[in-house]
Amino acid sequence: MKIKKLLVLLATFIFALITPAQVLAATLTLSPSSGTFNRGCNFSLNIVLDTAGSQTDGTDAILLYDQARLTANSIQSGTIYPDYPGNNIDDTGGKITVSGLASVSSAFSGQGTLATISFTVKSQAATGATQIKFDFDPNNKAKTTDSNVVERGTVAAVLSSVVNGSYTIGPGTCGAI
Numbered sequence: 001m002k003i004k005k006l007l008v009l010l011a012t013f014i015f016a017l018i019t020p021a022q023v024l025a026a027t028l029t030l031s032p033s034s035g036t037f038n039r040g041c042n043f044s045l046n047i048v049l050d051t052a053g054s055q056t057d058g059t060d061a062i063l064l065y066d067q068a069r070l071t072a073n074s075i076q077s078g079t080i081y082p083d084y085p086g087n088n089i090d091d092t093g094g095k096i097t098v099s100g101l102a103s104v105s106s107a108f109s110g111q112g113t114l115a116t117i118s119f120t121v122k123s124q125a126a127t128g129a130t131q132i133k134f135d136f137d138p139n140n141k142a143k144t145t146d147s148n149v150v151e152r153g154t155v156a157a158v159l160s161s162v163v164n165g166s167y168t169i170g171p172g173t174c175g176a177i
Helices: 002-018
Strands: 026-031 034-038 042-050 056-065 070-077 088-090 095-101 111-121 128-134 148-151 159-163 165-170
Touching: 026 056, 026 128, 034 111, 042 056, 056 111, 070 088, 070 095, 095 111
Parallel strands: 026 159, 034 165
Antiparallel strands: 026 042, 042 111, 056 095, 056 128, 056 148, 070 111, 088 095, 128 165
């Protein structure tokens, strides 16, 4: 009888090892992720969160941009979380921080806009390619000072990838691309 119990326990253990675990892979995306914006013109980018099925307690998105070419004007909080306590623009350092928190009684799961950022291309900005990037280290899930998405009821980071923005600064006038 002991051997039978041991075999059942061993079979259960082996089954648990070979059964794939659910991999949660939240993403943060800039939308649009590419485009041409002319000197002196305004444009807006959405930070889009897709939790890929994860129940989340909160999200931090940290964006880095070339402050010699762009001015960040404002952050409009999204509606996926009820509280946005950490929105900040550091235009001198070229850094934007957006933090959204779920309520105690309700997590966020799904896809939606975390925030909308308004920019102006500086009138003397050099033309050509520029990027707006998420500060994110996919190889260090324990890092808490970069962009992250926190799973409900845990401290597990479920952000697996980001889609940065690649843009062109054009010499034209507003509305002419």
